[in-house]
Amino acid sequence: MVLLLLSVVVISWFMIAASRKAAVVPGRLQFAGEAVYGFVRNTVARDTIGSEHFMKFVPYLFSLFMFIIVNNYYGIIPLLQFPxxxxxxxxxPLALASWLLFIGTGIWKHGALGYLKHATMPGGVGGPILVLLVPLEFISNILVRPFTLTLRLFGNMFAGHLxxxxxxxxxxxxxxxxxxxYGGVGILSFGMGIAVSFLEMLVMFLQAYVFTLLSAMYIGEALAEEH
Incomplete structure (x- = not known):
């Protein structure tokens, strides 16, 4: 809990410091803040959700990405070393927030029954096959998604920590x-630990990116006209 609260302080400080003295020619801190924001805004939100509605969701997606990546990188900081x-x-709670957001977005766009139909009935498919497809689509598109979001991030962070x-x-x-x-093997073990640490740095970034990207994809699917 202390680390979670610390991440809020760190992220708030970074963004305030990066934007306090905004200039046409950015300094290093402003450039770093704009780079992260532009990455989430353009690469994740706009490319995934679409140009019409993406700006509504940028604050959530940017906050989500920053919160996850800072908490992930605790795992390689000396004395903390705990993602x-x-x-x-x-x-x-993060997975539930994304789940509620894309469900709410789908209901806002299509109505409650309209979104249920949108999420469970693939376009161009009809007839008896729907008896099989509708329950499967309901499970995969509505029920399972918060679990997969949770387990993907947890599994990678927990395994890397171990x-x-x-x-x-x-x-x-x-x-x-x-x-x-045994001492020689111990030195090899420390060397492997260093190698795994560098690998974990990549995994920590990728997991923050994937969680945010999937959240954006689910929102984009909820807004789409066709399933």
Whole structure:
């Protein structure tokens, strides 16, 4: 909980500092803030949701991306080294927020019954096959999505955290075992831990991106005219 609150302070400070002295020729901090915002606004929101409605959802998607990426990167910061989202309970509210948002967007666009039809009946399909398709589409497009959002982020953060613990504690144990052969393996274990740390830096970014991108995709699908 302390890390979650700290992330709010860090993100708020960064964005305020980046935008306080906005200029036509940006400084380093302003450039960094604009780069992150432009990435979410253009690459995630506009390209996925479409140019007509995307700006309505940029504040949510940008906040979501920043919140996830900062909490993910705690996992490689010395003395902290704990990604917040390796605890599944912290991810569930984010997944539910995205789920409620795209469901609400679909109802706003199509009406309650219209969105239910939109989400469960593929265009151009009719006849008896709908008896099979409608329940499957309902499960995959409405019920399952918050679970997949949650488990994808949790699984990657939790597994990466365990790998780093394994290589660090295993290396320390082997180095202090008093056996020369074990000591060599311990050095190798520390080397693997460093390599995994760099891999985790990429995974942490990708998981924040994927969670935000999927949220945007679901919103875009809810707004689409055809299923």
């Amino acid at each position: 917040s989202f390796s605890r599944i309970g912290f991810i569930v 790998l780093l613990i394994l290589f660090a504690t295993g290396g320390a144990y082997l180095l202090t075992s008093g056996n020369i052969l």
